[in-house]
Amino acid sequence: MFNMTTVAQILWTSLATSSYYVMFAVAFSLVLKVNGVFNFAQAGLMTIAFYAAHGMVAGLGAGGAVAFVVALGATMGSAWVLERFGFAALRRNNASPMFVFIFTIVASEFIAYLAMLLFGTWPKTVFPQLFWPVTIVGDIAISAWDLPAIATTSCLLLSLWAFLRFTKWGQFMVAVSDNASLAELYGINRRSVYMLTMLIAAMFITTGMFLYGTRAQVQPLTSLELMLFAALATILGGIGRIGGAALAAVLLGIVQNSSILVIPSEWQGFLLYVFLFVTIIFFPQGIRLPPRIRTFAR
């Protein structure tokens, strides 16, 4: 059962499916890096993104592009509300991590219950069918979904890198993430930076959820599970390292898909959570290469 074709197929499928995991991990990591918040309300934003797209297609018969734009608007609007009326108030009151956690998880739950009420608990997809045409390239099955997904993710990652590296507001975000008080002394409005970060994260979340919903079924509570994966990738990649989180998401996708060869698929969830527990206890700052290897890596 172990041959090169199987391994290559698993690697390709892992790479393609990790596209949405990368989006979720980057969104989670970006908010943690700049805003300093473990944003578990990301699950709520993911739910809004998916059901807005699904509602447009299934309810109003809109095309994919229109559905995506509406989903983007709904998610960015919700992220604005979340930051303006939620996180800003918590920050003003110097809320403890526990309070922030409760707020974010309860906000996600609230949105999940709202989705249950409006759309029911049956699994849904963005488009009526999940099957994509497949092309065989050198014994490897490549679906029509794979390449656009990988290309979209790569473009968004490059855009984010260029934004952080070359634009004024990108530099402001880096400055606030390094030292928010010092950045404010230099005239940077940190509240605007926090808001901008939430909006950029919302873009990644919407794109990731749109990709996910065109390939897999979604229920109102699916987002919570996907978000935990993003949290694990963020920690594993090293807090404050967005590229590390993206890379960790790809690696985790490969590990999860490859584990089918070694252990039954029903144990994959267990493996993931053991990984989360062990990683955060023994590598709370992420896995770092030893200094000498890092020099080579540069």
Added chain:
Amino acid sequence: MDYIYSVIILIGLFVILASSFNLIIGYGGLISIAHPIFYGLGAYTSALLARDLGLPIPLSILAGVLMATVLSIAMALPALRISGDYLLIASIGFQLGMIELIKNLRFTGGASGVSGIPAFLVPTFGREAYVALVIVAAIGVVLLVRWIAHSDYGRAISAMRDDEQAFAALGRDAKWIKVSLFALGSGIAGFAGALYAHYFRFVTSEQFEILMSATILTMVVVGGLKTPWGPVVGAILLQSLPQAITFLNLPPVILGPLQGLLFTGLVLIFMFLRPGGLVQAGNTWRAHGSGRGGA
């Protein structure tokens, strides 16, 4: 009447859960949210021992408490290397990992859960006896928490929570305090789980998921952290208010989400209107020295 008894029993069990959780998170300042899994371990252990091995129910309940206590120590020993947000996420990993384990083991009934659990007290003395048992247990736990908070051990817990370095500088062992607090709180949660199993006679791993963590945590915070009566108020209020709409005779597909919306909506309102909790013990918005901890 059976419905009323069930609601009272659930409120009593949530009072026990919220009060024991308050020990860990409120008095101890240890941000772990894995409490429901110890509730679940107590329920599963007691149910399986009584049903499959025929152990007398009181002994099964005791075994449930022991299982929850031992596994909480197993989690706490490595996990207490970290604190704050990190401990919170580690606890989520432990909780969800244990749930996956329960789902995949054959003898725990897998995803279908455990049914046909032997009933306790009800066949002999009626449902009223079980209601009385749960109420007495809830009052006992609240009084125990109150006594602990005012004892020398409670003062040591407060000192450790407020300034761990100063506490250690005085020659006190913070790790022992943390582990013992985890074990005590989780053991009590295991007791509540066993009581649940022998009344409702069915348990499934889905009952102990992360949403349950949010529910108990919410009861403690909305009621009031670091006060013996806060979690009692929180548990009674947040367990009974969503029940009010049960009498509207709505179909289950609407009733369930509506109850959830009511619950989470109330929490969000309370969080911003009364951030210190309904029974206030001080400014609980503020962090108490538990920063982002590395190893």
